Amino acid sequence: MIELITAGESHGKGLFGILRGIPCGLKIDTDFVNGMLALRQRGFGRGERMKIEKDRINIVSGIDENGVSTGSPIGFFIDNIDTKLNATKRSFTVPRPGHADFAGSVKYNFKNLAMPSERTSGRLSALDVAAGSIAALFLREFGVKVYFAVECIGKTCAFAKDLSEDTFEKVLSSDILAMGKEAEMKAEIENAVKSEDTIGGRGLAIVRNLPAGLGDYNDWRNRADGLVAQAVMSVGTVKSVSIGESGITSGAIYHDPFEMKNGTLKRLSNNAGGIEGGITNGEDVVVRFFSKPIPTVRRGIPSVDIKNGKNTRSVYVRSDTCVVPAVTLVSAMRIALVFASLLTEKFGGETMSDIRASFNNYINSRRAFWQK
Numbered sequence: 001m002i003e004l005i006t007a008g009e010s011h012g013k014g015l016f017g018i019l020r021g022i023p024c025g026l027k028i029d030t031d032f033v034n035g036m037l038a039l040r041q042r043g044f045g046r047g048e049r050m051k052i053e054k055d056r057i058n059i060v061s062g063i064d065e066n067g068v069s070t071g072s073p074i075g076f077f078i079d080n081i082d083t084k085l086n087a088t089k090r091s092f093t094v095p096r097p098g099h100a101d102f103a104g105s106v107k108y109n110f111k112n113l114a115m116p117s118e119r120t121s122g123r124l125s126a127l128d129v130a131a132g133s134i135a136a137l138f139l140r141e142f143g144v145k146v147y148f149a150v151e152c153i154g155k156t157c158a159f160a161k162d163l164s165e166d167t168f169e170k171v172l173s174s175d176i177l178a179m180g181k182e183a184e185m186k187a188e189i190e191n192a193v194k195s196e197d198t199i200g201g202r203g204l205a206i207v208r209n210l211p212a213g214l215g216d217y218n219d220w221r222n223r224a225d226g227l228v229a230q231a232v233m234s235v236g237t238v239k240s241v242s243i244g245e246s247g248i249t250s251g252a253i254y255h256d257p258f259e260m261k262n263g264t265l266k267r268l269s270n271n272a273g274g275i276e277g278g279i280t281n282g283e284d285v286v287v288r289f290f291s292k293p294i295p296t297v298r299r300g301i302p303s304v305d306i307k308n309g310k311n312t313r314s315v316y317v318r319s320d321t322c323v324v325p326a327v328t329l330v331s332a333m334r335i336a337l338v339f340a341s342l343l344t345e346k347f348g349g350e351t352m353s354d355i356r357a358s359f360n361n362y363i364n365s366r367r368a369f370w371q372k
């Protein structure tokens with residue numbers, strides 16, 4: 001089982017993570033991890049904070065002098081440069097609708113309503129990206145790739161007919177991680193800036209080449225679809241998660257036919273999105289998620305000053321306008337963590353070579369299901 005434990009606040013000294021369960025023998029390519037951290041910060045519509053922070057992973061335990069995992073917990077931190085430049089703590093008593101200010105302050109009895117956002121801030125998602133990139137490196141060792149793209153910003157959507165590796169390579173060069181209609185999507189963000197508003201959208205993540213058989217139907221807690229949904233739904237701003245196609249009502253059209261062709265079993269479509277009965281079926285796992293517009297709206301939203309009960313408008317604090325690209329990457333990296341964990345659970349072993357042997361043995365012993 002692979003688990004991430006996090007510590008740190010948005011305006012604390014830094015962000016800390018412990019990634020437990022990465023087997024011994026995985027080369028941790030920190031350039032890859034730092035590249036993903038840079039991708040999280042990129043993006044039209046991000047605020048001033050992203051210009052200040054230059055996120056890099058600092059691994060302090062769990063790797064040897066060659067950067068190879070030892071099987072011990074991988075401890076790492078990411079610096080908060082902004083805290084050193086700007087030591088003044090935020091404080092306000094007017095909650096922003098849509099943020100954790102109100103509910104979190106009631107729960108913990110905070111008088112400063114800015115406190116909950118120290119832990120719920122999008123800044124913390126740098127830890128998910130760092131840990132998820134290590135999970136993605138682990139998955140790659142088994143030929144599994146994780147892809148992601150922004151599908152919609154506001155009302156503008158762009159879908160690629162061809163979800164090939166090339167399409168996703170191109171996405172990486174888009175500063176909003178889009179598959180098309182980049183100018184229109186940027187115009188949506190510019191309009192939100194002009195009207196002192198924020199804007200949401202929709203992201204896509206695909207996990208390709210997973211073996212059939214990850215996840216389990218015997219206990220609802222172990223279903224792969226449920227684990228993916230929890231991992232993505234708990235990313236800030238995400239309000240819906242779907243796997244595969246939704247909206248097709250006829251069973252005869254929806255369900256993906258099997259066909260034996262030249263001795264190989266094929267599925268003729270993938271409306272199920274790669275998971276049936278809570279278990280991966282060997283097709284692409286296809287996940288979509290809706291990211292709401294972020295709550296810090298410059299022009300304010302009707303709210304109440306909790307100190308004196310007076311009606312007023314929500315406060316504006318330095319903020320992003322659109323975080324759909326970052327949310328898309330963060331969600332994909334959370335999904336990488338889920339499948340890396342399921343893979344270690346199924347194939348066991350403390351070392352990469354043990355897992356590889358068990359993985360290969362499983363694939364060979366199940367081959368009769370898809371080859372004749």
Ligand SMILES: Cc1cc2nc3c(=O)[nH]c(=O)nc-3n(C[C@H](O)[C@H](O)[C@H](O)COP(=O)(O)O)c2cc1C
Nearest residue numbers: 099100120121122236237294295296319320323326
């Ligand atoms: C990468 C990322 C960046 C974010 N940036 C902001 C921001 O600048 N301003 C803001 O109000 N919310 C931002 N959010 C969203 C809030 O963290 C989130 O809406 C809040 O914690 C409430 O949680 P909920 O939306 O899941 O209900 C960001 C979220 C993520 C994942």
